[in-house]
């Protein structure tokens with residue numbers, strides 16, 4: 001029988017997580033965890049609800065040129081924030097593709113990463129940026145780059161007895177653009193068949209974030225600066241970078257289809273990101 005516990009302090013939450021070991025699971029929105037409990041793919045001894053904790057970092061704050069996100073920030077709140085929309089338009093776009101309005105009003109940004117799904121939509125959009133993750137346990141805190149956080153399907157660096165207490169995102173330099181593209185089988189309430197985020201700076205240096213095309217979300221830079229107007233050179237640079245992807249065939253699409261769509265979406269993402277360098281547009 002699973003117990004439910006709602007601690008008031010971070011120290012209390014961490015103590016319970018340490019005592020219970022691998023049977024304990026943190027909860028925020030529950031849009032992944034409670035689905036797993038209902039389907040009996042996860043059978044926690046105790047669910048530790050982080051929403052009642054009074055000394056967690058604020059859901060969202062701006063510290064100079066850095067956005068700091070706490071565990072309870074929902075995807076709806078993220079996508080509505082003016083600084084996020086201006087500095088990280090691909091992340092706002094990605095958040096707005098998740099599930100439905102009801103899901104986005106509950107689901108947390110940090111939970112989307114902690115779940116460790118290779119298809120989590122917000123992850124590729126964060127991977128193109130300079131993003132860190134802070135993980136805490138009774139033994140203290142450590143901060144790691146997001147690009148190292150994902151270690152395999154459903155596996156992250158946040159282990160037993162630990163919680164993620166913050167994500168920090170550095171504001172990109174002037175003249176930077178980013179965009180997100182995803183393919184699903186139907187519009188809305190479906191996980192990505194393929195997703196791609198692209199970030200491009202004023203010199204044409206491109207970083208891609210890839211979802212649903214490997215055992216974990218991938219970050220892959222292009223090996224040389226590109227001019228997105230040079231279609232053939234962009235295509236070749238993308239072909240080299242996209243060899244990092246290792247898609248599989250499953251109910252959402254075959255390996256060959258995913259590979260073909262990845263190339264299309266990556267080109268569109270780079271071109272949309274490059275357009276944003278000039279127009280500073282934000283998603284509707």
Ligand SMILES: Cc1cc2nc3c(=O)[nH]c(=O)nc-3n(C[C@@H](O)[C@@H](O)[C@H](O)COP(=O)(O)OP(=O)(O)OC[C@H]3O[C@@H](n4cnc5c(N)ncnc54)[C@H](O)[C@@H]3O)c2cc1C
Pocket residue numbers: 025026027028029030031032033034035050071097098099100103106107108109110111112113114115119120121122158162163164165189190191192
């Ligand atoms: C109908 C439906 C549609 C969806 N559509 C999409 C979609 O299109 N794209 C997409 O990417 N996702 C989709 N999702 C999943 C998405 O809602 C989740 O990934 C969500 O973002 C997770 O946040 P949460 O707060 O609900 O996490 P929870 O369910 O509370 O937790 C998720 C996991 O992370 C752990 N966890 C949560 N917070 C922390 C923390 N601070 N520290 C350590 N561990 C933590 C939990 O123990 C659990 O293992 C969908 C879900 C549903 C039910």
